[in-house]
Amino acid sequence: VQLVESGGGLVQAGGSLRLSCAASGRTFTNYNMGWFRQAPGKEREFVAALKWSVSTYYADSVKGRFTISKDNAKNTVYLQMNSLKPEDTAVYYCGLTYRSGISYSRHGDYDYWGQGTQVTVSS
Numbered sequence: 001v002q003l004v005e006s007g008g009g010l011v012q013a014g015g016s017l018r019l020s021c022a023a024s025g026r027t028f029t030n031y032n033m034g035w036f037r038q039a040p041g042k043e044r045e046f047v048a049a050l051k052w053s054v055s056t057y058y059a060d061s062v063k064g065r066f067t068i069s070k071d072n073a074k075n076t077v078y079l080q081m082n083s084l085k086p087e088d089t090a091v092y093y094c095g096l097t098y099r100s101g102i103s104y105s106r107h108g109d110y111d112y113w114g115q116g117t118q119v120t121v122s123s
Contacts, residue, residue: 001025001112003094008117011084015121019079021094021114028075029053032097035068035079036107037090037119044093049104050077057104062088084121091116 007019021033034049048068049057056068067080077094095110102109 001096003096003112003114005092005094005114005117008092008119010120010122013084013086013121013123015084016080016082017084017119019081019092019094019117019119021077021079021096023075023077023096023112026098028072030098032099032102032104032110033068033070033077034095034104034107034110035092036095037088037092038116039090042090044107046105046107047092048079051104059105081119084119086121086123089119089121091118 002024004022007017011017031053032051035047036044037047038044046059047062048066050068050070065083069078093116094114096112097110
């Protein structure tokens with residue numbers, strides 16, 4: 001399985017970005033996809049997850065501003081980020097697993113990762 005993220009960039013505070021995570025190499029059904037981010041000097045933290053391709057979960061810090069969605073026909077999961085803040089600045093990664101019984105917010109439970117995409121929010 002290969003994951004390729006795109007859509008990062010530089011945006012002013014209050015702006016929006018949409019990240020994409022395109023998957024290849026395996027049938028894109030019954031999966032768990034998570035978005036995580038890592039700022040310099042900090043640990044990778046949970047942002048949002050799509051569990052079993054249906055249920056969505058968000059970190060409190062992004063709830064109401066970020067939306068995770070999917071397009072199974074394109075084997076792609078999106079992260080729409082609105083009302084961006086400087087503290088959202090980080091490298092964003094998507095992770096994928098087909099295993100059950102995982103904690104959607106724990107990055108160690110995901111088996112496949114993309115290369116990351118930089119998001120920078122200026123004040």
